[in-house]
Amino acid sequence: xxxxxxxxxxxxxxxxxxxxxMKFATPEKLTEVTAHNLASLERMVDYNHENNIKLFRIxxxxxxxxxxxxxxxxxxxxxxxxxxxxxxxxxxxGLRVSMHPGQxxxxxxxxxxxxxxxxxxxxxxxxxxTALGTDxxxxxxxxxxxxxxxxxxxxxxxxxxxxxxxxxxxDRLIIENDERSYNIEEVLVLANRxxxxxxxxxxxxxxxxxxxxxxxxxxxxxxxxxxxPEDGKQKIHYSQxxxxxxxxxxxxxxxxxxxxxxxxxxxxxxxxxxxxVKDKNLSAVKCVNALTDTPxxxxxxxxxxxxxxxxxxxxxxxxxxxxxxxxxxxxxxxREFYQLIETTLADSSANPGYIExxxxxxxxxFKDQATPAERKQFERNLAKGAPAPIKRQLLKLxxxxxxxxxxxxxxxxx
Numbered sequence: 001x002x003x004x005x006x007x008x009x010x011x012x013x014x015x016x017x018x019x020x021x022m023k024f025a026t027p028e029k030l031t032e033v034t035a036h037n038l039a040s041l042e043r044m045v046d047y048n049h050e051n052n053i054k055l056f057r058i059x060x061x062x063x064x065x066x067x068x069x070x071x072x073x074x075x076x077x078x079x080x081x082x083x084x085x086x087x088x089x090x091x092x093x094g095l096r097v098s099m100h101p102g103q104x105x106x107x108x109x110x111x112x113x114x115x116x117x118x119x120x121x122x123x124x125x126x127x128x129x130t131a132l133g134t135d136x137x138x139x140x141x142x143x144x145x146x147x148x149x150x151x152x153x154x155x156x157x158x159x160x161x162x163x164x165x166x167x168x169x170x171d172r173l174i175i176e177n178d179e180r181s182y183n184i185e186e187v188l189v190l191a192n193r194x195x196x197x198x199x200x201x202x203x204x205x206x207x208x209x210x211x212x213x214x215x216x217x218x219x220x221x222x223x224x225x226x227x228x229p230e231d232g233k234q235k236i237h238y239s240q241x242x243x244x245x246x247x248x249x250x251x252x253x254x255x256x257x258x259x260x261x262x263x264x265x266x267x268x269x270x271x272x273x274x275x276x277v278k279d280k281n282l283s284a285v286k287c288v289n290a291l292t293d294t295p296x297x298x299x300x301x302x303x304x305x306x307x308x309x310x311x312x313x314x315x316x317x318x319x320x321x322x323x324x325x326x327x328x329x330x331x332x333x334x335r336e337f338y339q340l341i342e343t344t345l346a347d348s349s350a351n352p353g354y355i356e357x358x359x360x361x362x363x364x365x366f367k368d369q370a371t372p373a374e375r376k377q378f379e380r381n382l383a384k385g386a387p388a389p390i391k392r393q394l395l396k397l398x399x400x401x402x403x404x405x406x407x408x409x410x411x412x413x414x
Contacts, residue, residue, distance in 0.1 A: 001233075001269055001270045001271060001272065001273070001291070002053075002054035002055040002096060002233075002272045002273070003053065003054075003055060003272075003273050003275060003284055003287045003288050003291070004048075004053055004054065004055025004056050004057065004096075004272070004273070004274050004275065004284055005053070005055075005056065005057070005274070005275050005277070005280045005281050005283065005284040006056075006057040006100070006274065006275075006276060006280065007057055007058070007059040007280075008059070008280050009043075009044045009047060009280060009281050010279055010280050010281060010282055010410070010413055010414075011281075011282070011306065011408065011409075011410045011412075011413045011414075012043060012044070012047050012281075012408075013043075013399070013407050014039070014040060014043050015040045015043045015044050015047070016040060017037050017040055017059050017061050017062070018033045018036050018037060018064075019033070019061060019064060020033050020064040020065070022065075022070055025064065025065060025070050025071065027072075027073055030064055030065070030071055030073055030075075031073065031075075031078060033064050034062075034063055034064065034075055034078075034079055035079065035082070037059075037061070037062050037063070037064075038062070038079055038082040038083070038086065039082075041058065041059075041062060041086060042082070042085070042086045042089070044056065045086060045089050045090060045093070045095060046089070047281065048093070048095055048281075049089070049093040049095065051281070051284075051285050051288070052288050052292070053095075053281065053284050053285070053288060054093075054094055054095055054096060054272075055095070055096050055098075055235075055272050055273070055274060056095060056096070056097050056098075057097070057098050057099065057100055057274060058097050058098070058099050058128065058129075059099075060099055060100065060101055060102060060125065062128060063075055063124070063128065066124040066127075066128070067117070067120045067121040067123070067124035067125075068120075076127060076131045080131075083131040083132055083133075084133070086132060087131070087132035087133035087134065088133070090132060090133075090134065091133065091134075096137060096138060096232065096272065097129065097132065097134060097138050098138055098139045098140070098141060098235075098274075099125045099128065099129065099139075099140050099141070100140070100141040100142075101118075101121055101122065101125060101140065101141075101142060103143075104117075105117075105118045105121045105122065105142065106118055106145040106146060107119075107122075107142065107144075107145055107158050107161045107162065108144060108145035108146065108148075108154045108155070108157045108158035108161060109145060109146065109148075109157075110148055110157070115161055115164075118161075119161075119164060119165060122140060122142070122165060122169045122173070123165075123166060123169060125140045125169075125172075126140065126166070126168050126169045126172055129172065130168065136171040136172055136230060136231065136232075137230075137231060137232030137233075138172065139172050139173070139174045139197070139231070139232075139235065140169070140172045140173050140174070141174055141175075141176055141199055142173060142174070142175055142176070143175070143176055143178045143181075143182070144158055144175055144178070144181065144182040144186070144187060144190060145158060145181070146181060147181050151181075151182075151186075155186070155189070155190055158190060159190065159193060159194060162194055170196070173196055174191075174196060174197040174198065174199050174231075174235075175187050175190060175191055175196065175197075175198055175199065176198070176199040176200075176201055176204070176237065177198075177199075177200065177201055177204050177205055177208065178201075178204050178208065179203070179204040179207040179208050179247065179248045180207075180208060181208075182208075183205070183208045183209060183210040184198070184200055184205055184210060184219050184222075184223070185210035185211070185212055185219075186210070188222060188223065188226070191223075191226045192226060196226070197223075197226045197227045197228075197231050197234070197235075198223045198226045199223070199235060199236060199237060200216070200219055200220050200223045200236045200237070201236070201237040201238075201239075201276075202216055202236070202237070202238050202239065202262065203237075203238075203239040203240070203241060203248065203250070203276075204237075204248070205219065206241070207247045207248055215265070216262070216265065217265050217266065217267045220234075220236060220266065220267055220268075220271075221267045221268075223236075224267070224268060224271075232272075233270065233271055233272050234268065234271040234272065235271065235272040235273075235274060236271060236272070236273055236274070237273075237274050237276055238254075238259070238262065238273050238274070238275055238276070239251070239254075239275065239276040239277060240254060240255060240258060240259075240277070250276055250277050250278055251277060251278065252277070252278045252279055252346075253277060253278070253279045253282065253283050253286075253342060253345070254275055254277050254279075254283035254286065254287060255342060256286055256287070256290055256335065256338045256339070256342065257335070257339070259287055259290075260290060260291075260335075263291070273287075275287065282410070285303065286303075286338050289303065289334055289338075290334050290335070290338070295332035295334065296332070297326065297328075297329050297330075297331065297332060299334075300326060300332070300333070300334060300337050301326060303337070304322060304323075304326060304337075305405070305408070305409075306408055306409055306410045307341055307410055308322075308409075308411075309358050309361060309362055309409055309410075309411035310345065310358075310409070310410045310411040310414050311340075311341065311344050311345070312354070312357065312358040312361065312411075313354055313355055313357075313358035313359075313387070313411060314344045314345060314347055314351075314354065315344050315347070315354065316354060316357065318340050318343070318344040321340055322337065322340050322341070325337060325340070345414065350387070352385045355385060355387055355390070356382055356385070358411065359378075359382060359387075359390045359394065360382075362394050362398075362406060362409070362411060362412075363378060363394065365398070365401075365403050365405075365406055366397050366398070366401045366403060369401050370397065370401075374393075374397060377393060378390075378393060378394075381393055391411070391412050394406070394412060395407075395412045398412065
C-alpha cells in the first residue's frame with residue numbers, strides 16, 4: 001500500500017511550478033520555465049523519498065503549453081538529461097507517478113476540435129511519463145466527460161474516440177467517477193467494455209451515487225476487477241468534504257481518525273491511495289506515519305520540528321502538551337499527536353500575544369546577524385500584529401541567512 005498526494009508540495013523550498021502566458025511564450029522563456037519546473041519536480045521526488053511517500057501525481061503544467069502548437073520545442077530532447085535523471089530516481093525509490101489532465105480534456109465531446117485537442121493533450125501526458133522512463137503502471141486519469149443531453153450517446157462517443165488514441169495512451173488511461181455526471185456504476189460499464197481500469201473516488205461517490213445501493217467497500221472490490229497485473233496495484237482517490245463549502249470541496253487537511261475508519265473498511269489494504277486535499281504532502285506524511293509498519297518516535301519528532309512554531313503561534317498550551325506527549329521515547333502516540341495538531345491549526349482565532357511570541361522565537365535564529373534595517377522592519381511588522389507580513393520577512397531572512405531548519409518550518413508556509 002502506498003499513500004500519495006497531487007502536484008504541489010507545501011513547505012519545501014524550490015518546489016513551485018511556474019507558468020508562461022502566451023504573450024511571453026518565446027522559445028527561451030519556455031525552455032527556462034521547463035527547466036525550472038523539472039528542477040521543482042526533482043526536489044519533490046527527493047522529498048517523497050525522504051518521507052516514505054511512494055505515490056505522486058505530477059502536475060499537468062510541468063511543460064508550459066505542452067500539448068499546444070504554441071510550444072514547438074522538442075522539449076523531450078532539450079531536457080533529456082533532466083528527464084533521465086529524475087526518472088532514474090523515481091525508479092530507484094519505488095515511486096509510482098501519475099498525471100490527471102484538467103477539465104478541458106474531454107474525450108466524449110461532440111466537438112471535433114475539442115476531441116482533437118484532447119487527444120493531443122493525452123499524448124502529451126503520455127510523452128511526459130515516457131520521457132521519465134515509467135511503465136504502464138504510471139497512469140493517466142481521466143473523467144468520462146459531459147452528458148450533452150444524451151448519456152448513452154455520450155458514453156458511446158467516449159468508447160469510439162478511445163479507439164483513436166495511440167496504444168501507449170490506451171495502456172495508461174484509467175477513468176474515474178465524478179460528482180455530477182458519471183457515477184461509479186456507469187464508469188464500470190465503460191471500463192469493462194474498453195478493458196481499462198477504473199478509479200473509485202470516495203467523495204465523488206458520496207455526492208453522485210448509482211441506483212445500486214452498496215457500501216464503498218463493495219464498489220472498490222468491483223473496481224478492483226478492472227485492474228490487471230500489468231496495470232499495477234489498484235489505485236483509489238480519497239478526500240473529505242469541507243463542511244463549510246459546496247459539495248465536492250476538499251478539506252484543508254485529512255482528519256486522521258476519519259481516514260483510519262475508511263482504511264479499516266477497505267476490502268484490500270494493499271491498494272494505493274491518492275489523497276486529494278489542500279495541504280497536499282502534509283496529509284500524506286500524516287497518513288503514512290499513522291499506518292507505518294515500523295513505528296518509531298523519530299517520525300513524530302521530525303514532524304514536530306516542522307510544526308512546532310505553527311503550533312506555538314496558535315496555542316502555547318498545545319505546544320507544551322505535544323512536547324510532553326513526545327517525552328516517552330518508547331511510545332508512538334501518532335493519533336494523539338496529530339489530533340492535537342489538527343485541532344490547534346483548525347482554530348481560526350488569532351491571539352496577538354501568541355503571534356508575537358512565535359515570531360520572536362523564529363527571529364532569534366538570526367537576530368544577531370540581521371542588519372539594523374532588518375531589525376527595524378521586523379519591529380514594525382510585529383507592531384502591526386498581522387502574521388502574513390511577519391512571516392514574509394522571516395522567510396526572506398531564513399533564505400538570506402541560510403537557516404535550513406527554518407526553511408523547513410511549516411510556520412513560514414501555513
